[in-house]
Amino acid sequence: MTQYILRRVLIAIPTILVISFVIFAILALAPGDPLAQFALNPAIPESTRERIRASLGLDQPWPVRYVKWVSSVSRGDWGISFNTKAPVLDLVWQRLPQTLQVVGLAYLIAILLAIPIGIISAVKQYSFFDQIGTIFSFIGFSVPSFFTGLVLILLFAVNLKWFPIVYKTVDGSGWAGFGEQIRQMFLPVTVLVVQQTAALTRFMRSSMLDNLSLDYVRTARAKGLKDQTVVLRHVLSNSLIPVVTLVALGIPTIFAGAIVTENLFRVNGLGALLITSIQNSDTPVVMALTFIFAILTVIFNLIADIMYGLLDPRVRFS
Amino acid sequence: MSEANQAMDTPAKANLTTQAQQLTTGVAVKPRTLVGDAWRRFRKHRLAMAGVIILVFFTLAVSLGSVPYQSYLVGQLATSGMPVPQENPDLRVLIDHLDFLNLLVAPNSVHLLGTDDLGRDLLARSLYGGRVSLLVGLVAMLISIVLGTVIGAVAGFFGGTIDQVLMRITDLFLSLPAVPLILLTVYLFRDPVIKAMGSPEAGIFIIVVVVVGGLAWMQTARIVRATFLSLKEKEFVEAATCLGVGKVAIMFKHILPNALGPIIVAATLGVGNAIITESTLSFLGVGFPPDTPTWGRLVTDGSQYLSVAPWLALVPGALIFLTVLSINFLGDGLRDALDPRSRL
Secondary structure, three states, rough: OHHHHHHHHHHHHHHHHHHHHHHHHHHHHOOOOOOOOOOOOOOOOOHHHHHHHHOOOOOOOOOHHHHHHHHHHHHOOOOOHHHHHHHHHHHHHHHHHHHHHHHHHHHHHHHHHHHHHHHHHHHOOOOOOHHHHHHHHHHHOOHHHHHHHHHHHHHHHOOOOOOOOOOOOOOOOHHHHHHHHHHHHHHHHHHHHHHHHHHHHHHHHHHHHHHHHHHHHHHHHHHOOOOHHHHHHHHHHHHHHHHHHHHHHHHHHEEEEEEHHHHHHOOOOOOHHHHHHOOOOOHHHHHHHHHHHHHHHHHHHHHHHHHHHHOOOOOOOO | HHHHHHHHHHHHHHHHHHHHHHHHHHHHHOOOOHHHHHHHHHHHHHHHHHHHHHHHHHHHHHHHHHHHHHHHHHHHHHHHHOOOOOOOOOOHOOOOOOOOEEEEOOOOOOOOOOOOOOOOHHHHHHHHHHHHHEEEHHHHHHHHHHHHHHHHHHHHHHHHHHHHHHHHHHHHHHHHHHHHHHHHHHHHHHHHHHHHHHHHHHHHHHHHHHHHHHHHOHHHHHHHHHHHHHHHHHHHHHHHHHHOOOOHHHHHHHHHHHHHHHHHHHHHHHHHHHHHHHHHHHHHHOOOOOOOHHHHHHHHHHHOOOOOHHHHHHHHHHHHHHHHHHHHHHHHHHHHHOOOOOOO
């Protein structure tokens, strides 16, 4: 087992390196110039622009810049934002809490909803509940998240005025601040919950159905166990194995999904930072954020694989 | 005894023969085919059938349906709006026609779905946007399916080092953060592609389709590879090799049809995903240029008037949603219908 984990980690490191190289190459080969905004400014002559370029290290060929980037990132230095002149890592740390709050809460609620709905849908297959659940989950993964967001804004913010449209960084201390925080998180979290619950419910349901038709379930029933025990103890624990891995695999995608939600509700998180940085040609920030998304994907793929191995004794590590 | 028997037997025998003939001719006329079986199973999936009807309707509406609507709109505008200066304007002209007498009006008899802040007709714009969105979905899906099928087939058929290398690449693509990368590539490379293609619309179309399709082929590759791995040692492949059939023909004529079911399902769902991705790009302002009204773009523009003219954002949004929902139901129906293990 230890050997297996070690081998997977060793594969993950070159994967991350190759991905970072691909992203860096895309950014370096793109035609845009991060100093384009200075080119139109008469106060900055050509020689100064060249000096700025050299001070940012942009005068070197990009493979050299890539090697330098890797070595400085490995030392914990992610570079400096062209736009705000602040260290990239500081920007990321500033924005991370908002994203984590919204995304984390949404994912937690989605999991807590999806598991019981999936169980009931599978146990009472083709019942009224199951059919309603099926239709709702199809709706959930067919609706683009910006459309769910707009409908919710129209309904709850414009017409009913229950929740604010725009997310503000509020003073979260005290009960009033806490209430305000909950109120403004409600809509963005709901959008993400709708999207995530749909996929997880379908997966939970089909995983339960796969197990319900197996022989060990019949054996358990033949022993005279209560229906509740069979479903919740025997079937559920086995059905959760693939679901747990899917939950791990889904974490990077929900971060990516937050890009739309954050832009719609003006949540000042990582997704909003990515969009503004792309539009401002702020290469170091874009590079860092895309790379963080990539690392998240690789790490959670790894975690999913390892968890599958730990939970399912049939998986052999040879 | 024997005579009596014969006398009794003859009519009965004749009767039996005709019955048998009827039975055999009945069977001969209506052989059950693979496609026929699939269709019979598919028809039972009511939601999938509803999906097909909606998709056919949308496709007809954006292609043929725009013609009668164009002449209707021109006639209506001539009597109660700003008349169109051109004689026979096509849809591209009509979507930019400004009707200053009807700004931000709700759906009425002149503008069946209302107008935006510049008096542009929402239905005309939605029809045009539908063409773009559906085409993006279809072409992006074709790119990803062709890529996935070829990569999966080569990896599964040849095995060994080729398989190892191709599957490493597939794993690598699966670990790429798709949404940020699509955003980035489209934003950074759209200007040179637009220059190369000559028109902004064609340029953005090419880059969106290539990037979206180029990041969605991995699932298909895995399905195709698995089929090839399990089938390439089977007797029918050996027989084909003995008959002198070439490698390419064996791969694509003999083995590939066995994977057609899962490929078709993946293709269907791929169209829906591509449409959502494109509309998300447009919504974030990274997709098509502002004067091309794709469905996603219409939602973005309309979202500024959510309180005064909610239909501007809701109609195109609902069109995206209905299309993708229908596609997903269709995919679900096809999955059940094309699975040879499922019974009638």
